[in-house]
Amino acid sequence: MSEIVEMFSPEEIAGAKRTKKRLLISWFVILAVYLGVMGALIGVNIYRVNVFRDRSTQVWMTAFAIVLTILFVCYTMFFFSIKFRLTRKYVRMLKDMATGLKDETFVTFLEYDDNISMKDGVYFYTMVVNAKPLKREDITERRVLVEHTIDKPPLENGQKMKIVTHANILMSYKLL
Numbered sequence: 001m002s003e004i005v006e007m008f009s010p011e012e013i014a015g016a017k018r019t020k021k022r023l024l025i026s027w028f029v030i031l032a033v034y035l036g037v038m039g040a041l042i043g044v045n046i047y048r049v050n051v052f053r054d055r056s057t058q059v060w061m062t063a064f065a066i067v068l069t070i071l072f073v074c075y076t077m078f079f080f081s082i083k084f085r086l087t088r089k090y091v092r093m094l095k096d097m098a099t100g101l102k103d104e105t106f107v108t109f110l111e112y113d114d115n116i117s118m119k120d121g122v123y124f125y126t127m128v129v130n131a132k133p134l135k136r137e138d139i140t141e142r143r144v145l146v147e148h149t150i151d152k153p154p155l156e157n158g159q160k161m162k163i164v165t166h167a168n169i170l171m172s173y174k175l176l
Contacts, residue, residue, distance in 0.1 A: 002175040007150055013094050020087050027079055034072045041065050089121025097166045104164050106176070107131040107142065109155045116148055119169075123148040127155075127170065129163070145169045 041061050048054050107129035116123050124145035131142040145168055146152070153173065155161070160176040 004172050004174045005153065006172045007147065007170055008094060008097070013098075016087070016091050016094060020084075020091050023079075023084050023087055027076070027084070030072070030075070034068065037068060038065060085121060093120060093122050093169070097169070097171055100166050102164050102166050102171065104162065105131055106160065106162050107144075109159045109161060110141070110157060112152055113143070117145075119145060119167075124169070125152075127153075143168075 041064065045058055045061050048057060108131075110128045110130055113126035113128055116125055118124070125148055127144045127146050129142050129144055130140050133140050144163065144165060147169070155175075162174045162176060163170060164172045
């Protein structure tokens with residue numbers, strides 16, 4: 001008998017939560033800088049017009065504000081649609097694993113499918129196993145998802161093991 005191999009360590013879970021928090025803090029810092037620069041531009045422009053009756057800098061300040069706004073909006077769209085979204089989905093998956101239902105079953109390893117697929121915003125490769133059918137007696141092949149950054153467990157075709165999954169995502173395994 002071998003030991004239980006956990007796919008997600010407590011350090012990794014804590015690290016993912018820290019990364020999500022750091023990403024949010026960095027975006028809020030950039031937002032504060034953007035708002036500060038925009039406020040300074042507006043304040044300087046209003047001061048120059050009211051005190052000196054000078055509108056000579058208004059055109060370049062407006063152009064700078066437009067360029068800065070376009071850059072900030074593009075950064076925000078990129079940040080929230082790619083980097084933060086993937087991190088948030090990964091942290092949510094880990095949280096669901098901690099609180100959700102777990103399925104323990106005995107399987108026989110068949111092969112790995114290296115095609116990367118996405119489920120709920122997280123990328124996975126597939127471990128194909130032969131398992132006891134749950135609903136239909138004629139389908140025994142099961143495709144268990146393994147998070148794509150995790151190295152493939154060193155398994156041989158036909159090796160028996162006990163796996164623990166949540167929503168068909170491999171959480172841990174034990175070789176028999």
